[in-house]
């Protein structure tokens with residue numbers, strides 16, 4: 486359905502662009518009305534902004550343009566899903582936003598600070614304090630217990646051991662793994678391992694959670710529970726979440742879907758609009774079916790006859 490929708494949007498790209506701009510400024514106005522003077526743009530509400538971001542990997546003679554002039558704004562507290570075919574640049578984009586890599590060209594602002602020109606030590610600082618990562622392959626250290634895995638990023642923040650133990654217990658309990666704290670990853674199921682990774686991502690109370698296909702290696706039930714934790718976090722703590730997914734059912738739990746193709750964002754879809762459109766399509770299909778149904782047609786004709794005879 487989303488694919489179809491994106492196709493349709495592609496054809497009327499310009500129009501959507503205009504609508505998008507109008508919607509964007511409308512949202513901006515609403516926020517401004519509530520929180521800030523009218524003459525200020527909603528810049529204070531943007532936590533991530535990418536301006537004309539390019540990433541080119543050079544491999545000998547070959548250049549791969551993984552990102553090609555990507556522009557994006559993410560609002561504070563927004564839940565954004567990123568979709569797109571394999572190789573379209575989703576992970577590259579996440580790595581840029583997560584300060585794991587720097588762009589070849591363009592600017593990336595995190596909380597108003599340009600991170601595209603920062604040196605590694607500053608990037609590491611930001612990464613540790615502001616960002617929590619969740620990867621498709623969990624990326625847990627296999628020799629450490631769940632608790633030690635969650636404690637690890639806190640070590641880099643210089644937090645004392647007692648406090649680290651307390652925090653890791655709190656988050657492992659939050660993801661319902663209080664009884665598995667001393668297990669190593671290979672003693673846990675895929676879903677449990679991903680929940681340890683979520684607890685680890687949450688341990689620093691990050692402002693932004695970046696989840697790159699967090700449900701990609703999980704069965705649908707474990708995937709659903711991971712998704713529920715992310716939604717809870719988004720709702721209750723107002724954490725900004727960017728989640729890459731292949732699964733449109735999962736993407737539809739976000740507020741907005743950005744669709745990437747060939748290193749560019751080709752469409753932004755507002756999830757409420759998609760749901761409304763789907764409901765309308767379903768209603769129209771039902772109506773069409775009932776029109777085509779001879780029994781219903783017969784009833785309609787006879788009702789019509791009665792009315793006209795009256």
Ligand SMILES: Nc1ncnc2c1ncn2[C@@H]1O[C@H](COP(=O)(O)OP(=O)(O)O)[C@@H](O)[C@H]1O
Nearest residue numbers: 542544549551570571572573574575576577578
């Ligand atoms: N470290 C790298 N070196 C060279 N090419 C890379 C590297 N990482 C990604 N690429 C290339 O960049 C493009 C985008 O990759 P990626 O961001 O992983 O896409 P996605 O996550 O959407 O599947 C692909 O063509 C991929 O082969």
Ligand SMILES: [Mg+2]
Nearest residue numbers: 575576577697
């Ligand atoms: Mg990827």
